[in-house]
Amino acid sequence: MDETLSLIDERVLRGQFTQHVVVNVAKIVNMRSDTQLADSVRDCDIINIDGMGVVWAGRLLGRDIPERVAGVDLFEKLIALAATRGFPVYFLGGTDDVVKRTAAVLVTRHPELKIAGTHHGYFWSDEKSVVDQIRTCGAKLLFVAISSPKKEIFINRWQRELGVDFVMGVGGTFDVMAGVVQRAPKWMQNWGMEWLFRVIQEPRRMWRRYLVTNGKFALMLIKERLSMKSASSS
Structure with a gap:
């Protein structure tokens, strides 16, 4: 986490554009069938693992993964950094009420935080006007x-026209900040069970998504382990 935060700080201070993404089990699975998603992730300058399932799988496959960097935790640290450094921030996504509540909550926590603008996430008929608003704010x-x-x-489509030094996808973070949904208890986070907590909160919307992606990821992991064993014994 500290390494990621320091790197982002350095790049923003230099005015070096940085596209950031976190990956989890669902995203890795979906990248295999969605080439646009896969290309967008690969084009990022910083990629963090957000999901203990991926951390454990990587370690099982012999990868050196020091820790998980949860998107919501990194977001909160970046907000604190932005407030200290005087970096203006823009919030894009969620409903109009949620994004405005998110801004209000964070300004209350960090009175020195500069909000350059907010916009809800339902703008797909006119993406260009939203991009223009971000670029000029x-x-x-x-x-x-x-x-x-x-x-x-x-983000990948418009990255060079956004006019910002750093851009990060934060998923449902605004819902957490605005108090619309609760984050899983720390013990569930540590045991890689945040997905289960989300299913409990939104069973109709989430159960099928996690059942399918978790199952596919498990099969991917088994195949990779078998492939590694076969290669080492030949």
């Missing part, structure tokens, strides 16, 4: 709270 950091794969594809 003076924001340095842009946070996009839209579901995957829309946010990744949107």
Whole structure:
């Protein structure tokens, strides 16, 4: 986390554009069939793992993964950094009420935080006007709270026209900040069970998504392990 935060700070201070993304089990699975999503993720300058399932799978496959970097935790640290540094921020996504409540909550926590603008996430008939608004508002950091794969594809499509130094997709973070949904308890986060907490909160919308993606990811992991064993024994 500290390494990621420091790197983002350095790049923003240099005015070096940075596109950031976090990956989890669902995103990795969906990247295999969605080429636009896959290309958008690969084009990012910083990729963090948000999901203990991916951390454990990577370690099982012999990858050196020091820790999980949860998107919502990184978001909160970046907001604190922006307030300290005087970096203006822009919030894009969620309903109009949620994005405005998110801004209000964060300004209450960080009175020195500069909000360059906000916009809800339902703008797909006129993306260009939203991009123009972001580019001319003076924001340095842009946070996009839209579901995957829309946010990744949107960010990648317009990255050079956004006029910001840093852009990050934050999924349902605004809902958490605004108090619309609760985040899983710390013990569930540590045990990789945040997905279960989300299913409990929104069973109709989430159960099928996690059942399918978790199952596919498990099969991918098994195949990779078998492939590694076969290669090492030949």
